[in-house]
Amino acid sequence: MVERIGLDYNANSMNTGPYCNARLRLQLPPLKEAVTSSGQVLHEKASDSWLWNGHRILLVDGTTLLMPDTDNNQKTHPQQSAQKPGLGFIIVRLAGLVSLATGACVDYAIGPFQGKKTGKR
Numbered sequence: 001m002v003e004r005i006g007l008d009y010n011a012n013s014m015n016t017g018p019y020c021n022a023r024l025r026l027q028l029p030p031l032k033e034a035v036t037s038s039g040q041v042l043h044e045k046a047s048d049s050w051l052w053n054g055h056r057i058l059l060v061d062g063t064t065l066l067m068p069d070t071d072n073n074q075k076t077h078p079q080q081s082a083q084k085p086g087l088g089f090i091i092v093r094l095a096g097l098v099s100l101a102t103g104a105c106v107d108y109a110i111g112p113f114q115g116k117k118t119g120k121r
Contacts, residue, residue, distance in 0.1 A: 032108070039104035046101035057100035064113055065092050077112055 004011055043056060051057075066089040067073045077090050096108040 035105055036107050039099065039102075039106040042102045042104040043099035043106050046099065050101040052100055058106060059098045059100055060095065061098060062093060062095040065094050065110075066090070067092060077110075080113070 043058070046056065048054070067077065069079065069088065069090055073090050077092050079085065079088070079090050091113040093111050093113050094108060095111070097106040098104070099106055
């Protein structure tokens with residue numbers, strides 16, 4: 001913001017409503033395609049000097065995400081039985097393939113969270 005004011009521009013709006021509304025319209029399939037296709041291209045085009053012993057290595061990593069408790073999310077990823085209905089957030093697991101050379105996400109999958117100590121075997 002300071003840079004904009006220094007250049008005699010108007011300060012950016014602090015209203016996040018338009019951003020939130022646009023994000024609600026974003027569809028998952030085109031977003032996943034954009035992430036994975038760009039990640040695959042970066043992985044395949046990585047400079048040979050970035051490769052590990054001449055190999056294109058993919059790393060597997062995972063994490064959990066919190067999702068809003070909406071009807072649509074509940075249909076796809078039901079809330080944990082330990083939570084009271086309508087309280088808390090839905091928890092899902094995210095597993096991804098990441099290029100060692102570029103750090104780009106080459107592919108990912110989202111699945112149900114089934115409790116602690118069930119994700120890393």
